[in-house]
Amino acid sequence: MSSTEGTIHAVDLAVKPFGWLLLLIFVVGYYFIAAEEKYHINKAKPALFTGTFMFMLLGIYYALGGHNFSAFDSEIEHLIVEIAEIFFFLFVAMTYIEALIERNVFDALKEKLLKSGFNYKKLFWSTGLLAFFISPVADNLTTALILSTVLITIEKDNKAFLIPAAINIVVAANAGGAWSPFGDTTTLLAWSSGKGAFVDFLFLFPASIIGWAITGLILSRYIPEGHPQQVEGAEPVQIHKGGMVIAGLGVLTIASAVIGKQAMHLPPMWGMLFGLSLLQLYAYTLKKYHNNDIQIYKSVSKVENDTLLFFFGILAAVGALHFAGFLDYAAKLYTQFNPTYVNIGVGFLSAIVDNVPVMSAVIKSSPDLPLAQWMLVTLTAGIGGSLISFGSAAGVGVMGKLKGVYTFSTHMKYAWTIIIGYAVSIGVWYIQFEALGFYINSATQVASAH
Template sequence: MPTPIPLDGIDLSTHPFGWLLLFIFIVGYYFIATEEKYHIDKAKPALFIGTLMYIMIGGFYAFYGLDFIPFKNEITHLVFEIAQIFFFLYVAMTFVEALIERGVFNALKGKLIAKGYNYRELFWITGFLAFFLSPIADNLTTALILSTVLVTIEKKNRAFLIPGAINVVVASNAGGAWSPFGDITTLMAWTAQKGEFSDFLYLFPASFLGWIVTAYLLSRYVPDFGPNKEGNPGTADKIEILKGGKIVIAIGIATIAISVIAKQMMQLPPMWGMLFGLSVLQLYMYSLKRYHKQDVNIFRSISKIENNTLLFFFGILAAVGALYFAGFLGYVTKLYDTVNPTYINIGVGFVSAVIDNVPVMSAILKSNPAIDFSQWMLLTLTVGVGGSLISFGSAAGVGVMGRMHGIYTFASHMKLAWTVLIGYIVSIAVWYLQFIVLGID
């Protein structure tokens, strides 16, 4: 006989069916993490478990004759949450492909190599660009752009590409942690009024020093010779951006600005401004083709985006959403009542690396634990920076995995993850000095 289920607010985390959901998630996560071992794209197990878990929950509701209203409300909220990230990523990837088609990254590569920078110097340049671009352009878009720069400079040298990719992910996430515009989780904390806009700027020292320590450790693995010394004499030749390339850059910057303004002033989701920018890009590409006889097609750029990355996002967010709906994430927030919140917030950083940081932050904000301003800032820091501990713990990491498929993977990241962990510890130490020792409030 089935175990009785309460009709008012189901906590499946105490029911055998809930543990079955958790088991499915763990098995799927195993295949995601061992992508290289089984040669199965991470999107396949993620999409499978994400869709399966909600089908099972729907069947469970039907079997017990439960009220579907909470289930339908959760699905509606989840679809909206996924759509925001899905379409934001979709547009960001399209702009990156359009910039590639117009030769923007080839021109940048030519300029960097012509200046005689070696791999280690290029490592630092892309890292600094990622850290300071992310607070404006958001961590995902920044990671996509800078990882494209990496693979444009060098396509095979893994000694340069793997540390460079990790550096870009860490820098993008760290840069996004101290700006409400730089990361979805930081934006969530700001809109939930856990701090004023200027309050998040206090996280700059912790974010910057944590990243710089990780970058220094990673740089020791990067070769100190340059692309020009490997038999590529023509790479330093002047490469011009194709007609319209600079306008595409301007449209991209304007798209990000519109997305921010639409969110803050009009309460429109960021994806709305991004899709508007995509429409402007489409119209501009049309004018290039019609009036300037350029062989361009925006749908050609769209066809080149990493669809597996988009499907991975859908699947993993759906799977985590199922765990949240089942009640498992609620245990994380309940700990605030019994354990020092500093320890909890540090641990949440690790949780956000294993599980996507957006639903983790969402769960904590919904529970609204009674913690002070300094703890909300620590939470923002650890959730933002902690996502870098694992390759797919953040949107930036997933984006770079798609852009550098087969090079930047879970396994390649984990070999150097200790450098990220040391930087994470440094960030927390700086926060402690600022907010606890010096008493910033």
């Protein structure tokens, strides 16, 4: 432990056996997170145990060693704020999604697709486009689940259509989330930690959509000709009263989060919680004056607590590694190698390891990077999960919906198309950000090429 200008620094545990124990606990914990299908244990359980246990051990180590707790207290306080911002943001977003589901908004969308009469190729492109443009607002997992349900409802047997169409939805959902600060947890982490202003992430749109479009174009060549069998006798779906108003309130909520962050220096969760209050007040007026109960608390109860607890646990575990000093060594990669190459590698790593801990580790290691590089790592961490079927929440969700159809092996058969799209996205980023300098930095000044 050292002190510089009165600041107490944490003990560097990365060079001590106790630090290696922490790292081992993290690796073992992450193994059980990744192997949830094998052991039939929800990933939230090992994640929450690992994150909380690591800090319990750190507290015991500091207490028994008689170390100064100032750095420890500061780390815990910072971590609580960081996790709370992500936790409450996702809580509100998921509540809105559940409310829209309860009002039949998404069922109405599914019905339109079911009755469209589209052939296989039109269904392929329409579901892909919807995935790309819904995921920036809804999370990529919810988007992928909704649209994969559409696929399996329209066509249950034609794997020649289902497999590339499922891959297209996963790639599109992840690409769509990459250019929106709240479209994916990785972008949310980067935005909430101040690595870019809201508008900065929007400049990733060209790289995201072109990369997905190239993959989609190649995959579409494997889509068979013909039409799926029409669904007969289905009851028409009506959006319940207030459904579209809630959708409008959702847009207003997102605007509140953005304006609050950029203009009022409020964390994004503040605007989201303000939006939740509007939703609750609207639910009250619907019940009182229109005798129509949207059961807002039922929607809240349907929020996936396991998902929220997973994020708590994994962010705490990464925070423990950071406090122990391990991430300082990760940051040195950016000084020893070209940051572009490191960030491209982050994308491949996020396909094997969940992109949330990977992005969290990059942010906590806090390398000194220009805005263009922060945008690149946001892009690669977001779209890199598409490279493997279980590399993203969207992929895992679709595997569950299309069991026996969309699998690891069927995904890998077409993985080369995703690698091409991944390379194209990086190429577009390089031309736009590095060669042309076409983006706006956080100070809203036109940036020059580096």
